[in-house]
Amino acid sequence: AQSVTQPDIHITVSEGASLELRCNYSYGATPYLFWYVQSPGQGLQLLLKYFSGDTLVQGIKGFEAEFKRSQSSFNLRKPSVHWSDAAEYFCAVVLAGNNRKLIWGLGTSLGVNP
Amino acid sequence: NAGVTQTPKFQVLKTGQSMTLQCAQDMNHEYMSWYRQDPGMGLRLIHYSVGAGITDQGEVPNGYNVSRSTTEDFPLRLLSAAPSQTSVYFCASSYSASSSGANVLTFGAGSRLTVL
Numbered sequence: 001a002q003s004v005t006q007p008d009i010h011i012t013v014s015e016g017a018s019l020e021l022r023c024n025y026s027y028g029a030t031p032y033l034f035w036y037v038q039s040p041g042q043g044l045q046l047l048l049k050y051f052s053g054d055t056l057v058q059g060i061k062g063f064e065a066e067f068k069r070s071q072s073s074f075n076l077r078k079p080s081v082h083w084s085d086a087a088e089y090f091c092a093v094v095l096a097g098n099n100r101k102l103i104w105g106l107g108t109s110l111g112v113n114p
Numbered sequence: 115n116a117g118v119t120q121t122p123k124f125q126v127l128k129t130g131q132s133m134t135l136q137c138a139q140d141m142n143h144e145y146m147s148w149y150r151q152d153p154g155m156g157l158r159l160i161h162y163s164v165g166a167g168i169t170d171q172g173e174v175p176n177g178y179n180v181s182r183s184t185t186e187d188f189p190l191r192l193l194s195a196a197p198s199q200t201s202v203y204f205c206a207s208s209y210s211a212s213s214s215g216a217n218v219l220t221f222g223a224g225s226r227l228t229v230l
Contacts, residue, residue, distance in 0.1 A: 032217060034217065034218075036219075036221075041223075041224075042223055042224070043118070043204055043206075043221030043222050043223045043224050044157075044204070044206075044219070044221045045221070046218055046219065046220075049218060090156075090157070092217070094217050102159070102217050102219075104156045104157045105156065106154070106155075106156040107156060
C-alpha cells in the first residue's frame, strides 16, 4: 500500500540550531511532494512543494527540502530554527496523475528550546 | 482576502443531534474538501468537491453528508452525531481540481467538535 512515513513523532531543538525533519514514501513512480506546517490551534499552511525539476526546493519561512529519488525521501531542513517554528509538520504525497489522493504522514511535532 | 472561513470554531453536541459545519472560501477555488484530524490518525479525507454540483466520498464518509450548491460554500452535515465523530474538522480548498496544483491546499482554522 502507498504510504508516507515521518519517523520522528517529536523533535526538540535549541533556538538557532539546524533542523532536519524526515519524510519517506513508498511509491514506484515519482510523486508530487508537499510539506505543510500547523501552528497550535491553526489550520495547515503550505511550506513548499516539489512537482519536477530541481530537487532542492525553497519554501516560505526559510525552509527548504530535498527530493532524493534513490532514497524515496523528501526531508525538510532549516539552517537556524526560531522559537516561532515550534509547530506540527506534515509531509504529504500524491502520485503524479492521480491528483485527488493526497497521502499524509502522521506529522512531526517540533519543540524549540530558548 | 478572508481565505477559507469555518464556523463554528467550537461545538458540543449530544449523541444523536445533528449539525452543520460551515465552510466558505472567497478565492474562487474549484476544489473543496473536508478533513478530520485525530491524534495518532493524522488527516483523513471525509468528502470533497471538484466544482459546484459535484461531490464525492473520501476515506471516511460514513455519518457525514455534503453539498456544493455554489463555488464558495461547502457545508458538512452530521446527521446523527456519535462520540466517534469527536474530532477537529478542517475545510481546505485549491484553485484547480485537475492540474498538478490541485493539491496545493488552503486550509481553514478548524472546527473542534465534541460529541457527548
